[in-house]
Amino acid sequence: MFNADKQIDICRNPADCWFGRYPTLSQVDMIYGLDTAEMWLTAQLNNLMEYCGCKVKLNELQLDELSAIIYSSFGYLRISEIMYFFWNFKAGKFEKFYGAMDPIKIMESLEAFVDNMRAPAYDVEERRIQKEYEDSCRSFSITEKEYLEGKGVSCTESMLDKIGKIEPTKSHKTYEDNNKEVLDSALALVNNRYGYTIEILSIFCKAWEKAHGITPAEYVRIHGK
Numbered sequence: 001m002f003n004a005d006k007q008i009d010i011c012r013n014p015a016d017c018w019f020g021r022y023p024t025l026s027q028v029d030m031i032y033g034l035d036t037a038e039m040w041l042t043a044q045l046n047n048l049m050e051y052c053g054c055k056v057k058l059n060e061l062q063l064d065e066l067s068a069i070i071y072s073s074f075g076y077l078r079i080s081e082i083m084y085f086f087w088n089f090k091a092g093k094f095e096k097f098y099g100a101m102d103p104i105k106i107m108e109s110l111e112a113f114v115d116n117m118r119a120p121a122y123d124v125e126e127r128r129i130q131k132e133y134e135d136s137c138r139s140f141s142i143t144e145k146e147y148l149e150g151k152g153v154s155c156t157e158s159m160l161d162k163i164g165k166i167e168p169t170k171s172h173k174t175y176e177d178n179n180k181e182v183l184d185s186a187l188a189l190v191n192n193r194y195g196y197t198i199e200i201l202s203i204f205c206k207a208w209e210k211a212h213g214i215t216p217a218e219y220v221r222i223h224g225k
Contacts, residue, residue, distance in 0.1 A: 007047075010080055011087040018121045019197070022080040025071055040079065041067035044086055049101050051090050056100035066103045074110060077118075085113045133203050183223055186216040 011017060028037040042063050049057050058066065074082070088094065094109035095102070187193070189205050209215050214222075 007083050007087050011084050014084065014121070017078070017080040017084040018118065019125060020078070020080055021197075022078040024076055024078050025082065026075040028079060037075075037079075038064070038067040038071050041070055041082070044082065045101070045106075048086055048089065052097050052101070054097055054099065054101045058101050058103070062103065066106065069103075069107065070110065073107070074114070077114075081118065085110060088113065088117070129203065133207055182212070183220070186219045186223075189216040190220050 013020075023031060025037040025041070028040065029035070045058070045063055045066060070082075077085075089109060094112055095105035097105065186208065189201065189208060192201055205216055212219065
């Protein structure tokens, strides 16, 4: 599945390369056995040499050492990210070879890849997740005004000021318990309806629990019958 000839298919979607469900180099060794990631890297490097038409190729010892250095320095990268690096290297976005593959240029290019492409992508994703978290907090909460309007009681701003310090009452909880939208939102999280990653799903579940004083799973257990 992760052979070098799959770069075209995998790298068509940069976001999936950054955040898709691919194992890191370190995880590859944990899953498939020691040195598997380094052997995989060697295959990727051989593919790059062939693509660049290097007349002078690295020997087996040099390839093994370069693979080990990449693994040691960038073991946290997903294999999809490594493939995306080689894809961009082939596109001429990093250092170039002149007749022979230069291991130093590979390492310098990987550093540039992490700093200039990966880091900005993760910054954008972090801001997106933060915005979703903030939006989820707003969508899962109910203001005093919304509560009173739900009870058919009109109120003024001065009235809201007065009740702002009142603790939530049992009737407030009853109103919320009967809210089908609340149950639906809990079910969406419990069933991971939208296919969130584990990290994002955890953030949303914590936001939901903070808003309702109960976990989504427990809410569904009690009110989902």
